[in-house]
């Protein structure tokens with residue numbers, strides 16, 4: 001099933017890697033990019049590969065964030081970790097969907113060389129981290145079959161466009177980043193892949209995280225990135241339908257099933273039609289696979 005929580009773990013930290021399995025995260029993202037200093041990347045690759053080989057895959061999916069494709073590090077990251085058979089790779093600062101295709105060709109060769117099933121390593125681009133990327137999001141329609149999810153980022157984008165902050169005077173996201181969030185959401189659904197909300201950076205503010213997670217799910221995201229183990233339970237909870245929601249969704253499905261010729265029905269004084277059935281089916285499917 002689609003991971004609700006995606007926890008970043010710096011790939012050069014033995015201590016934090018050791019904590020990964022106990023966090024309850026549905027997926028771990030072992031990072032070799034911005035949370036690891038360039039001088040630490042060689043040791044980070046070794047640790048990451050060892051970790052991947054030893055880890056219990058029934059606890060969490062394991063993705064690795066490599067460096068951007070046009071950096072000096074990307075090929076070293078790939079060559080250094082692929083033997084550990086990660087479930088997927090996070091591709092930061094993707095400029096266009098063509099970057100995922102390029103990465104996919106590299107993976108074809110690396111999978112064959114390492115006895116890994118061809119096409120099995122997924123790709124998860126962070127799709128809005130550069131201004132150019134924002135203008136090419138329609139490229140994710142008819143996506144490369146390796147693409148499993150899309151997310152967005154407000155931090156790198158604001159740095160790239162010379163902004164002093166990505167927030168307005170009330171602490172809410174300002175317009176360029178609301179656009180990034182919305183376009184990522186649409187691109188993911190147009191591609192038919194998971195829409196994953198970006199990090200909530202203030203990791204001591206649990207109420208704020210809960211609000212941001214609930215809003216993300218309401219808007220159509222089905223998971224969220226975490227940076228601290230304390231964020232995992234809140235995210236898992238926010239992206240899990242409550243018993244009440246499941247019960248309501250099942251009632252909607254049953255009502256349509258009992259009235260196969262009705263296009264529109266009423267339940268508890270509210271009008272129901274096809275989109276409500278689609279929503280209800282999504283809630284029940286999610287609950288079944290969790």
Ligand code: COA
Nearest residue numbers: 007008009010015016017019020031034035199227228229
């Ligand atoms: N994964 C695994 N363990 C983590 C962790 C993470 N992302 N973040 C913190 N921990 C561990 C700490 O090592 C600490 O362990 P200890 O109790 O044995 O000392 C414990 O959880 C509590 O951590 P805390 O002291 O509250 O935070 P910190 O000051 O050590 O770390 C950060 C704060 C932000 C540096 C850390 O959370 C982190 O590295 N996050 C990931 C950053 C990242 O990958 N960013 C890239 C994407 S934006």
Ligand code: MG
Nearest residue numbers: 034092155156
């Ligand atoms: Mg970044």
